[in-house]
Amino acid sequence: MSQETFDVAVVGAGPAGLMAARKAAQTGAEVLLLEKERSLGAKVCGEAVSGSTLADAEIDPSPRFICNRVKGIMVYAPNEEKKVEIYSEELGFSEGFLLEKKLFLQELACQAVQQGAEILVGATVLDVEKNQGLFRLKVKRLGETGEIKCKMLVGCDGVTSLVAKKFFSREGYEVIPCVQYKMVNCRLDDPHVLETYVGHEVAPLGYAWIFPKSESSANVGIGVRGAPAKPYLDKFIAAHPAKFEKARVVEIQAAPVPVGGQIGRVVHGEGVLLCGDAAGQVIPLTGGGIHTSIVAGKIAGEVAGRAAVQGDVDLEEYPRRYAYWSRRIANSLLSLKLIEKLGDSELNQLAEILTGEDIVNLASGFNIEKVGKKLQSHPEFAARLGEALLSG
Numbered sequence: 036m037s038q039e040t041f042d043v044a045v046v047g048a049g050p051a052g053l054m055a056a057r058k059a060a061q062t063g064a065e066v067l068l069l070e071k072e073r074s075l076g077a078k079v080c081g082e083a084v085s086g087s088t089l090a091d092a093e094i095d096p097s098p099r100f101i102c103n104r105v106k107g108i109m110v111y112a113p114n115e116e117k118k119v120e121i122y123s124e125e126l127g128f129s130e131g132f133l134l135e136k137k138l139f140l141q142e143l144a145c146q147a148v149q150q151g152a153e154i155l156v157g158a159t160v161l162d163v164e165k166n167q168g169l170f171r172l173k174v175k176r177l178g179e180t181g182e183i184k185c186k187m188l189v190g191c192d193g194v195t196s197l198v199a200k201k202f203f204s205r206e207g208y209e210v211i212p213c214v215q216y217k218m219v220n221c222r223l224d225d226p227h228v229l230e231t232y233v234g235h236e237v238a239p240l241g242y243a244w245i246f247p248k249s250e251s252s253a254n255v256g257i258g259v260r261g262a263p264a265k266p267y268l269d270k271f272i273a274a275h276p277a278k279f280e281k282a283r284v285v286e287i288q289a290a291p292v293p294v295g296g297q298i299g300r301v302v303h304g305e306g307v308l309l310c311g312d313a314a315g316q317v318i319p320l321t322g323g324g325i326h327t328s329i330v331a332g333k334i335a336g337e338v339a340g341r342a343a344v345q346g347d348v349d350l351e352e353y354p355r356r357y358a359y360w361s362r363r364i365a366n367s368l369l370s371l372k373l374i375e376k377l378g379d380s381e382l383n384q385l386a387e388i389l390t391g392e393d394i395v396n397l398a399s400g401f402n403i404e405k406v407g408k409k410l411q412s413h414p415e416f417a418a419r420l421g422e423a424l425l426s427g
């Protein structure tokens with residue numbers, strides 16, 4: 036650490052932090068990105084993203100970090116007799132991708148470095164205080180503790196965020212435990228289709244997923260609420276012998292996903308911006324957080340960079356420009372809260388009514404009113420779902 040004072044310090048080099056560092060550096064600010072792990076992408080992830088995620092990350096799809104292309108998603112109802120098919124082409128979406136997330140993050144890191152950002156891995160931020168107009172970060176790296184100073188601070192340090200603890204209230208912040216296996220020698224129905232399974236028997240208040248990484252390997256995981264996740268994942272795998280009888284687990288990972296929606300404030304007037312998982316910026320019903328984090332990091336990094344270099348920048352510009360995403364997160368949270376009140380037989384019934392487009396609208400929080408209107412004509416769902424979605 037030759038230099039000790041920076042315009043902007045970004046804590047955490049996940050998708051949010053890497054994007055924030057790049058965009059802050061692009062403004063001409065001197066930027067330091069601190070990552071506690073010794074390598075990027077240590078955290079478990081299903082690694083599925085939409086094509087528009089890469090467009091927002093301003094990166095062209097490349098075999099350097101993409102291992103599989105995704106043309107659709109199957110959502111299986113609890114009885115698994117009914118499945119709702121969501122094909123991206125039919126819905127007018129670009130195709131999706133399965134990332135090698137470590138390599139994807141390295142690509143984002145390369146872009147940040149090319150813009151002039153400094154990155155330090157193996158550097159844990161232990162504490163942060165503000166005095167005499169500067170943030171002072173206590174950083175431990177390779178056994179040594181030092182101090183870094185900066186004008187602006189961007190917290191992209193995930194679920195256990197120190198920056199959030201120091202500067203923000205995370206009332207309503209909620210995580211669910213997830214467990215994921217990397218499995219090889221699977222017999223997948225279609226290696227270009229993601230599969231998700233819902234139901235109280237399969238995954239109480241969550242879902243199980245099979246995200247193919249190749250013809251025969253997949254990320255197979257589960258998120259549940261109020262119960263340990265691993266027994267449910269093992270049960271799910273045992274219940275699908277056609278796919279998994281000859282498959283083997285080559286990696287076991289676990290991590291929580293925030294599903295409580297975005298926290299109330301993501302800007303602290305002293306000069307702190309909070310992004311990504313740290314701020315609850317995850318689509319609650321899907322648990323997808325790469326895209327939402329990338330966009331948040333992109334805006335927050337740019338605002339923080341300009342604020343440090345020019346001064347006199349309204350930091351509220353960040354939540355204002357992120358409003359479309361905040362709304363989608365809120366819509367998806369409302370859908371989640373309503374759907375989790377339904378029993379398995381109601382979920383089976385719902386799968387008969389909803390189309391792929393409806394599911395995308397609900398899960399990703401695009402147009403929940405449209406689904407609300409449709410459900411108003413179904414007596415069993417009119418009050419509990421239809422009107423509630425319309426009043427959201």
Ligand SMILES: Cc1cc2nc3c(=O)[nH]c(=O)nc-3n(C[C@H](O)[C@H](O)[C@H](O)COP(=O)(O)OP(=O)(O)OC[C@H]3O[C@@H](n4cnc5c(N)ncnc54)[C@H](O)[C@@H]3O)c2cc1C
Nearest residue numbers: 047049050051071081082083160192193311312323324325
């Ligand atoms: C099992 C599972 C499956 C998922 N699958 C998908 C999926 O398929 N698609 C999708 O879009 N999303 C998925 N997600 C969600 C997605 O992984 C996250 O939403 C996304 O990574 C959030 O990015 P982030 O940059 O905010 O935080 P993170 O990726 O969590 O990065 C935070 C970084 O901060 C670092 N850090 C923390 N504290 C400190 C500190 N004190 N000092 C320095 N560094 C620190 C951490 O080491 C970490 O690298 C999944 C999550 C889980 C758990």
